[in-house]
Amino acid sequence: MEASRMEESTSGSNGAALGKEAEDLDHIETKNFSATEYLNKLFPNEESLSGLPEFLVKLRRRIRKVNDEILVAVRQQSQTGSRAKEDLAQAQNGIEDLSGRITEIKVKAEQSETKVQEICRDIKKLDYAKRHLTNTITAFRRLSMLMSAIQNLQEVSDKRDYRETANLMEAVNQLASHFESFSQIPKVCELRGQLSAIKSGLRATIFDDFIYATAKEEIPPETLEKLTHACRVVEAIDLHVKDELVSRICNKEMSAYQQIFSTNEAPSTKLEKTDRRYTWMKKLLTRKQPFWDVFPKSWEVSSLLCTSFCKITKAHLSETLDSMRDNPDVANLLKALHWTLDFEKELNLMAGGGEISLYEGG
The missing domain is CATH 1.20.58 (Methane Monooxygenase Hydroxylase; Chain G, domain 1)
Structure with missing residues (x-):
């Protein structure tokens, strides 16, 4: 009886150990796992073989569980692979779409740059045209003023009104200076010729007035004032005329x-x-x-x-x-x-x- 109890006790303890080992199978996945050592550990003697049926039942259950997990993993992996392919295809499509958009944006940017350059070119042309038009209008205005001033200068010089002649001569000289580069234009040449003739006439009349005045013992105040303004006219005509007058x-x-x-x-x-x-x-x-x-001190x-x-x-x-x-x-x-x-x-x-x-x- 006692021997029978001892066998049952030993069998029970071995079965419990086998059950625990069967449940703890994680170490099978280790790199240095040895099946022989593992079996010797589970069944160290003949008495331990009594728990083999129970161990096999648990081991088969674990195998089925592992198989189920593998099947689930394979299915999931299959689904994941399909989804990955779909995602990859979508990504490729997105990349192609993005590349197309980038190309389109680049083309539009080049077109915009071309349009901007054309607009800038047109603006420059308009700016040049505006500048030339402004210069032309200014030149015509000055030409009109010069024509009017020369006409007035001719009138006052004929009257020997040297005060007004001096003022007009200074204005005419200033206006004429703007047309020095237009000497080939017929109208400008004509005006320059008129101005030169007026200056020559003024030079002759002023010289006569001064020579006539030097012959007098007493010169009236109005004549002295007239000669004072005549000096301004001489300076406006030419410095050489001044030197010639003084020399005479x-x-x-x-x-x-x-x-x-x-x-x-x-x-x-x-x-x-x-x-x-x-x-x-x-x-x-x-x-x-x-x-x-009458003469300026600088003379x-x-x-x-x-x-x-x-x-x-x-x-x-x-x-x-x-x-x-x-x-x-x-x-x-x-x-x-x-x-x-x-x-x-x-x-x-x-x-x-x-x-x-x-x-x-x-």
């Missing part, structure tokens, strides 16, 4: 001077009259002071007149001294030297401290 006035005054003192008298007599030369010049400057004030007419006087006087005195070299008149020579030095001092004061010398000829 100086030559006219010095011509009278030479007629008075270029005599056939004896050298000593000429030397005695040296002080009369300087007196004549000082009277010329003081007597005609209102006339000299330095009085200084140029004095310079001309000094050059002529130097030539006269040098000629006189040369003729007296063999028989010098020391007394008159010293007097002439004294008068000359005094006159030079007066001229230097008159010139504002500048150096004017008969010995240097100006």
Whole structure:
């Protein structure tokens, strides 16, 4: 009885162990699994074989379970593969669609860029056209103003209205400067010819008025004012005209001077009259002071007149001294030297401290 109980106990304990091992099959999946060791562990002796039927039942149950799981996994994998193919196909279709859209966007962008360039090109053409049109309108407006100004200038110059002539001349010169590059255009050439003729006429009339004024002992105030404006006209005509006018006035005054003192008298007599030369010049400057004030200070007419006087006087005195070299008149020579030095001092004061010398000829 006791032996039977012991066998049952041993069989029961072995069955429990086998059942536990049968349930714990995870280690079968390990890399170092050994079937022999596993079986020896489950059935170490003959008594342990009594639990074999129960172990086989549990093992078959586990196999069926594993098979079911494999079947489910295979089905899921099949479904997943089909879905993956569908997703891949959708992705490929999406990529193709996206690529097509990108290509379309690129084409539209290129078309837009082309249109923008065409628009910019048209805008540039319009801008150039606007600029040229503006310049053309401005040129025509200035041309119209120039034509009107030249006509008015002709009218006032014929009247010798130098005040208005000076104002118009400055305006005409400014307008004419805009057409220097249009000298080949017939109308511009015609206007330039008219302006040149007006300037030539003004030059002649102004020169006549000044020469006529220098011949008078007293010049009326209205004439002096007229000549003052005439100087502005001369400056507007050309600087060379100014130099020519000043030169003519100086030559006219010095011509009278030479007629008075270029005599056939004896050298000593000429030397005695040296002080009369300087007196004549000082009277010329003081007597005609209102006339000299007509000219702008920048012209330095009085200084140029004095310079001309000094050059002529130097030539006269040098000629006189040369003729007296063999028989010098020391007394008159010293007097002439004294008068000359005094006159030079007066001229230097008159010139504002500048150096004017008969010995240097100006």
